[in-house]
Amino acid sequence: MKISQVAEILKARVLTGEDKLDYEVHSACGSDMMSDVLAYVKDQGVLLSGLINVQVIRTLLMMDMNCVVFVRGKTPPAGIVDFAEENGVVVLQTDLPMYESCGRLYAAGLGRSTEAVCDDYADGTESADGADHE
Amino acid sequence: MSEALHYHFDVDGASFANAGRASVETKKLLRQLGVAPEVIRSISVAMYEGEINMVIHAHGGDADVYITEDTIIIILKDVGPGIRNVEEAMKEGFSTAPENIRALGFGAGMGLPNMKRYSDEMHIDTKVGVGTTIELWYHLKKN
Numbered sequence: 063m064k065i066s067q068v069a070e071i072l073k074a075r076v077l078t079g080e081d082k083l084d085y086e087v088h089s090a091c092g093s094d095m096m097s098d099v100l101a102y103v104k105d106q107g108v109l110l111s112g113l114i115n116v117q118v119i120r121t122l123l124m125m126d127m128n129c130v131v132f133v134r135g136k137t138p139p140a141g142i143v144d145f146a147e148e149n150g151v152v153v154l155q156t157d158l159p160m161y162e163s164c165g166r167l168y169a170a171g172l173g174r175s176t177e178a179v180c181d182d183y184a185d186g187t188e189s190a191d192g193a194d195h196e
Numbered sequence: 197m198s199e200a201l202h203y204h205f206d207v208d209g210a211s212f213a214n215a216g217r218a219s220v221e222t223k224k225l226l227r228q229l230g231v232a233p234e235v236i237r238s239i240s241v242a243m244y245e246g247e248i249n250m251v252i253h254a255h256g257g258d259a260d261v262y263i264t265e266d267t268i269i270i271i272l273k274d275v276g277p278g279i280r281n282v283e284e285a286m287k288e289g290f291s292t293a294p295e296n297i298r299a300l301g302f303g304a305g306m307g308l309p310n311m312k313r314y315s316d317e318m319h320i321d322t323k324v325g326v327g328t329t330i331e332l333w334y335h336l337k338k339n
Contacts (some may be wrong), residue, residue: 097306100241101313113301117248120216121301123223124240126233149220 063087064174065129068108071166072156075129077143079152082192087129089173092164096121103127105173110163114138119146128152133160201229201263202330207247207272212300218259222270229263235334239268242314242332245307252293252302253277254328258309270332278324286312315317 066083068090069076076083090109093099099109101123106126111118116138122130128151132138135157146153156163203225205218224239231239243259250257254276262269279285285292286308293303312318317333 094301094303095306097245097304097310100245101306101310111301115300116213117216117301120220120244123220124216124237124244126237185215 063167063170065082065108065154065184067170068129068131068167068172069154071170072131072154072158072163074156077138077153077155078147079129079150082128082150082152085152087172089169090164092160099125103187107180108167108172110160110167112136112160113144116142118142119149119151122151129154131156131163132161133158164195199264201261203261203263203270204260205259207250207256207259207274209251209254212297213252215248215251216244217247219247222259225261226263226268231336235268235336238314239270239321239334242311242318243267243270243272245310245314246270246330246332248302249307250274250276252297257327266336268334268336270334271329272332273327273329275327278326278328279320279322280324282320282322 064083065085065087068087087107089105090110091103092100092110094111094113096117103125108126108129108131109122110131110133112133114132118130119142130151131154132158143153205221208214209220210248219240222243223236226236226239227304250272254274257274259273260271284290288309289305291303291305297303311332315332319331322328
């Protein structure tokens with residue numbers, strides 16, 4: 063899916079990265095816990111988050127992700143958008159809440175980040191085990 | 197290349213907003229050196245978690261990166277409070293980070309486990325009241 067489609071599905075505003083809307087993304091992850099993103103995300107894609115500090119952008123950079131969607135209409139401080147722009151990260155902003163944002167993208171066919179984690183959540187075992195099976 | 201390349205970074209403990217700067221810089225360096233992307237990502241994540249820990253718990257410290265032909269070693273050294281119980285700290289979900297750090301997206305008790313997960317070897321040398329030094333080792337595969 064192209065980032066432009068992500069923006070369209072989420073009725074999102076593009077805060078920076080207009081020139082990169084043609085980039086393809088293959089997965090998405092919704093989290094406010096950056097440590098969990100660092101632990102579990104395997105396929106680099108879109109991060110949806112309600113957290114709006116600079117560490118969200120750094121986490122993306124560490125994970126080679128190139129697009130963040132700030133949900134619930136949260137407006138990041140200008141410095142964060144500038145930092146994202148300097149580092150080639152696309153920043154989108156949607157008024158939709160996290161749950162609906164994820165649901166819409168999932169329904170539109172954007173893949174899951176880590177099968178193992180989802181399976182672990184589904185059968186109620188410790189989510190922490192997910193990444194250790196490999 | 198028998199001589200190790202060495203890069204040093206001061207990890208500024210005064211501001212949470214600065215945590216991760218050394219990791220971002222290191223990532224750029226490793227890219228320029230042509231290190232494999234998967235290795236770069238592992239190093240970035242582990243070092244980033246380490247930096248965050250240093251800022252949260254130890255008022256910053258020193259980050260040193262040593263690169264030879266077959267090994268990359270990251271040494272994170274602080275003079276913070278030390279880790280009281282390393283075994284406990286290695287458990288996923290165990291955290292002593294204050295609540296305000298959780299609101300910033302960290303402090304979920306994933307720092308040390310993530311560092312272990314994203315390194316080939318991790319060595320922790322810590323003493324309560326003295327400080328902590330963590331070495332992260334990466335063995336580069338020959339093509």
